[in-house]
Amino acid sequence: MYTYIEIFVVLFSLVFLFCYSFHKKRGPWNNWPLIGVLPALLKNHHRIHDIIVEVMEKGSLTFVMKGPRFTNMKLLITADPANAQHILSKNFGNYPKGSKFKDIVEILGDGIFNVDSEMWKYHRKMAQFLLSHPQFKQFWVEKIWKKIETGLIPILDHVAKQGLEIELQDLFGRFTFDTISTVVLDYDPRTLCFDLPNFPVSKALHDGEEAIFYRHVVPACVWKFQKWLGIGTEKKYREASKIVDNFIYGCISRKREEMRKNSQSNACKVGPKLGVDLMTLYMDEIRDSGEIGSNPDKFLRDTVLSYFVAGKETTSAALCWFLYLLSKNPHVLAKIKEELDVSMAQAKDHHGDEKIIWDRYDILSRKFKEVGDKLIYFHAAICEALRLYPTVPFNAKTPIKPDTLPSGHKVDSSTQIIFSMYALGRMKSLWGEDSYEFKPERWILETRKFRYVPSYQFLAFNSGPRTCLGKNMSMTIMKAAVIAIISKYHIQPVRGHPIVPDVSLILHMRHGLKAQFVKDKGVLVVSNGFAELVARAVAVPAEPVAPIVLAVEPVEPVAQNLTGPIDSKSLPMSTGPLDNTCPQTPVALDPANPMCPSLGPPCSTNFLSRPTADTPSNWADSFYRWTVLS
Numbered sequence: 001m002y003t004y005i006e007i008f009v010v011l012f013s014l015v016f017l018f019c020y021s022f023h024k025k026r027g028p029w030n031n032w033p034l035i036g037v038l039p040a041l042l043k044n045h046h047r048i049h050d051i052i053v054e055v056m057e058k059g060s061l062t063f064v065m066k067g068p069r070f071t072n073m074k075l076l077i078t079a080d081p082a083n084a085q086h087i088l089s090k091n092f093g094n095y096p097k098g099s100k101f102k103d104i105v106e107i108l109g110d111g112i113f114n115v116d117s118e119m120w121k122y123h124r125k126m127a128q129f130l131l132s133h134p135q136f137k138q139f140w141v142e143k144i145w146k147k148i149e150t151g152l153i154p155i156l157d158h159v160a161k162q163g164l165e166i167e168l169q170d171l172f173g174r175f176t177f178d179t180i181s182t183v184v185l186d187y188d189p190r191t192l193c194f195d196l197p198n199f200p201v202s203k204a205l206h207d208g209e210e211a212i213f214y215r216h217v218v219p220a221c222v223w224k225f226q227k228w229l230g231i232g233t234e235k236k237y238r239e240a241s242k243i244v245d246n247f248i249y250g251c252i253s254r255k256r257e258e259m260r261k262n263s264q265s266n267a268c269k270v271g272p273k274l275g276v277d278l279m280t281l282y283m284d285e286i287r288d289s290g291e292i293g294s295n296p297d298k299f300l301r302d303t304v305l306s307y308f309v310a311g312k313e314t315t316s317a318a319l320c321w322f323l324y325l326l327s328k329n330p331h332v333l334a335k336i337k338e339e340l341d342v343s344m345a346q347a348k349d350h351h352g353d354e355k356i357i358w359d360r361y362d363i364l365s366r367k368f369k370e371v372g373d374k375l376i377y378f379h380a381a382i383c384e385a386l387r388l389y390p391t392v393p394f395n396a397k398t399p400i401k402p403d404t405l406p407s408g409h410k411v412d413s414s415t416q417i418i419f420s421m422y423a424l425g426r427m428k429s430l431w432g433e434d435s436y437e438f439k440p441e442r443w444i445l446e447t448r449k450f451r452y453v454p455s456y457q458f459l460a461f462n463s464g465p466r467t468c469l470g471k472n473m474s475m476t477i478m479k480a481a482v483i484a485i486i487s488k489y490h491i492q493p494v495r496g497h498p499i500v501p502d503v504s505l506i507l508h509m510r511h512g513l514k515a516q517f518v519k520d521k522g523v524l525v526v527s528n529g530f531a532e533l534v535a536r537a538v539a540v541p542a543e544p545v546a547p548i549v550l551a552v553e554p555v556e557p558v559a560q561n562l563t564g565p566i567d568s569k570s571l572p573m574s575t576g577p578l579d580n581t582c583p584q585t586p587v588a589l590d591p592a593n594p595m596c597p598s599l600g601p602p603c604s605t606n607f608l609s610r611p612t613a614d615t616p617s618n619w620a621d622s623f624y625r626w627t628v629l630s
């Protein structure tokens with residue numbers, strides 16, 4: 001906590017100085033910058049991302065703030081796709097990471113994130129080759145599913161059974177940490193288990209991230225002095241580096257030992273059909289390479305650490321935001337489930353596997369490769385979440401030579417250019433008047449194909465030659481985890497728990513995401529007087545003998561309409577005396593009633609309940625959860 005206060009004080013002192021000497025004739029804060037902006041900033045410091053959005057919506061997609069005269073500093077904040085394309089692609093050579101960046105993220109050594117020129121080209125070529133290596137792909141797909149089955153699901157089952165609240169940001173952090181560690185190092189630290197143990201490396205990575213953010217926002221002389229004194233975040237940074245080093249060098253020597261034993265026993269370490277972790281592939285590849293310097297272990301350490309930093313927090317934060325958005329948008333959740341059901345049915349037909357009734361989770365865990373790519377709406381929903389909550393919210397660049405941006409702004413080596421990916425994803429001028437709404441439909445063409453949006457407009461995975469290399473892997477991790485979760489549970493965020501984006505390198509939720517999980521049998525969405533019962537494809541009895549009793553309770557009001565065409569196969573369904581004033585009252589549904597076909601197998605269709613004379617008027621815009629009681 002102390003660190004955050006420290007960061008904010010420094011950040012806002014800087015902003016104060018910027019505003020103080022802000023040029024009066026430019027930018028959105030022309031008048032009275034000191035009193036006009038500072039009070040608002042101080043009052044809303046926790047909303048810095050949204051403030052940038054607001055400023056840009058009122059002015060233009062780029063604005064400049066000048067530092068005090070003696071500093072010669074210039075900060076250019078932009079969410080202009082033309083600027084992004086120019087800097088990240090067209091004039092890429094003029095915008096390297098540079099030595100200042102390397103100093104700031106020194107914990108990463110000479111990994112792919114830090115280096116430029118020939119060293120970066122070497123890293124990039126190698127990473128592209130190895131990340132798409134078929135044996136590595138086989139390895140990581142299997143490991144992801146294994147972690148879900150043996151780590152995530154048992155914990156969620158337990159939480160659901162006991163009716164406990166759980167903090168999802170922490171849980172997903174553990175999930176991605178174990179997963180990335182396993183696929184990169186072939187070592188599972190098992191932080192995702194029932195007693196949720198503290199793992200020093202996880203904390204060290206978090207401290208490192210915090211210190212890097214701190215170094216980004218204070219003048220170099222300040223953090224360098226702190227480093228010299230060994231205090232504050234710098235002290236934590238130094239300790240974090242040591243912990244991370246011990247961990248990774250330990251994994252490297254373990255792997256070397258394993259490979260040595262394998263070669264002695266003539267065992268083939270990368271068997272023709274076996275999957276293999278990334279570090280083994282790297283070790284194999286760099287054995288005879290002269291391009292990695294004299295210390296191959298240092299090269300390996302910097303390389304694998306970069307994968308941790310690249311993949312762990314980004315993916316877990318994205319998962320968190322996505323599930324949060326789904327819990328707030330049950331109609332989107334319903335459509336994703338429907339799409340899964342269709343893919344499931346197709347996969348079943350394809351295999352003629354009629355005797356077995358798979359549920360979504362079963363079939364997708366076994367046939368993910370076949371159906372994964374067909375899930376266009378699901379993919380669109382994840383992109384939509386990353387548009388609104390890009391987990392890397394900022395990117396900073398400085399030109400080597402003076403340049404003029406497409407927006408007309410002149411920049412030189414004293415200009416710090418900041419892309420706000422957060423603002424870029426929300427600009428009405430780019431995404432339309434409904435830019436703040438979570439609408440996966442905007443990513444889908446009328447032909448039902450995925451709509452192409454240039455990467456310099458959707459910057460979540462960066463753009464140009466330094467585009468993220470882990471997009472495919474992170475998408476698979478997210479899809480697999482989400483399928484497993486939504487197929488089995490209904491997620492209910494804890495009421496009143498504040499959800500605010502944090503101001504840090506990664507767009508975490510400042511207070512995490514507290515939620516409860518209920519074993520999901522279906523979701524009843526009531527909107528504008530129509531109730532949509534989204535039945536899950538569970539193995540229901542073929543001949544139901546007794547009435548099934550549903551407990552219906554309001555989950556949370558949602559203000560939205562059911563959009564899109566109503567499924568022509570939908571049938572009216574009698575819901576019985578649903579009592580909205582006494583929501584806990586169980587509702588009896590009679591399976592013998594032909595109006596209630598959802599109880600026959602396999603119930604994977606959506607059913608509609610049209611309002612009757614008895615329908616309470618306040619049904620509209622409510623969202624009900626139902627669970628099968630008997």
Ligand code: HEM
Nearest residue numbers: 112307310311314315318392460461462466468469470474
């Ligand atoms: C939702 C998840 C992810 C997001 C939003 C994301 C986003 C990004 C962004 C914005 C960059 C550019 C960073 C910069 O230039 O400073 C980047 C680079 C990179 N990402 Fe990802 N990433 C994700 C997951 C992953 C995963 C799982 C991996 C692999 C394990 C990965 C590997 C990389 C690598 C190697 C680079 C460096 C590319 C280069 O500099 O040439 N990412 N990512």
